[in-house]
Amino acid sequence: MAVGTAFGATFPMPPESQPIQTVSEMPEIAPVSPPVNEIVEKRELSIPEQITDIGQLWGEELTELALAIHQAENPDNEECNLNGCKFGIGAMQIVQSTFDEQCEGDVYNNKDNILCAFKMLENGEYWRWLPSYEKWYPKLSLAWQKKIGNLPLRCSCVLYAHSQGVDVPLINADDIQPNSSPAILSGILFGYGHVGVIYAFSEEGFYIKEANFKKCEITRRLVEFNDPHIIGFYR
Numbered sequence: 329m330a331v332g333t334a335f336g337a338t339f340p341m342p343p344e345s346q347p348i349q350t351v352s353e354m355p356e357i358a359p360v361s362p363p364v365n366e367i368v369e370k371r372e373l374s375i376p377e378q379i380t381d382i383g384q385l386w387g388e389e390l391t392e393l394a395l396a397i398h399q400a401e402n403p404d405n406e407e408c409n410l411n412g413c414k415f416g417i418g419a420m421q422i423v424q425s426t427f428d429e430q431c432e433g434d435v436y437n438n439k440d441n442i443l444c445a446f447k448m449l450e451n452g453e454y455w456r457w458l459p460s461y462e463k464w465y466p467k468l469s470l471a472w473q474k475k476i477g478n479l480p481l482r483c484s485c486v487l488y489a490h491s492q493g494v495d496v497p498l499i500n501a502d503d504i505q506p507n508s509s510p511a512i513l514s515g516i517l518f519g520y521g522h523v524g525v526i527y528a529f530s531e532e533g534f535y536i537k538e539a540n541f542k543k544c545e546i547t548r549r550l551v552e553f554n555d556p557h558i559i560g561f562y563r
Contacts, residue, residue, distance in 0.1 A: 375419045400463035420445035455544040488539030492525045506560020515562035
């Protein structure tokens with residue numbers, strides 16, 4: 329308690345006479361905004377960015393292929409192929425029936441569409457984008473070009489037979505009519521719309537090489553003389 333003095337004596341000061349202590353108010357603190365260069369604007373990733381992002385699961389090489397196919401098939405990011413959705417849908421222009429057969433999700437969803445494409449590319453199913461091959465193949469690295477090679481040739485039994493010296497007309501194999509007897513490097517025609525090339529004989533039959541007997545592969549096999557599917561030969 330404060331005290332007062334009078335004529336040398338001291339006595340307590342009354343409460344109302346004591347000095348009032350005040351507490352100063354804390355100043356208001358304005359919110360601090362982050363520097364302009366630290367403000368990150370959220371935006372939707374472009375299709376190439378989504379392909380690159382998803383492609384991290386498969387690696388740079390397969391991502392390179394996926395990007396090249398996207399740029400060839402759908403550079404303007406249209407929902408459907410210019411000829412209609414039945415010819416291709418979404419970022420990677422996948423046909424609905426193919427998506428339903430090979431993948432899960434929604435073919436119209438960019439993520440599902442891109443994931444589906446990576447799955448098929450990982451399995452070596454490059455032929456699914458054969459119609460745009462001439463556009464995406466030249467954009468690939470030499471390593472990819474060597475690996476994929478001449479895809480149209482591998483995907484056509486007629487083109488392959490022609491490349492092996494058989495003078496078959498460049499029409500559907502169904503429409504080629506037999507014109508010779510069997511011989512080395514003659515074509516062998518099958519009733520299921522296919523042509524191979526005879527390269528050797530054996531006691532059991534013909535050794536042939538062919539393209540697209542297995543989807544877009546060049547293979548060899550022995551065809552027995554009495555194979556019921558043989559309809560003739562072409563030279």
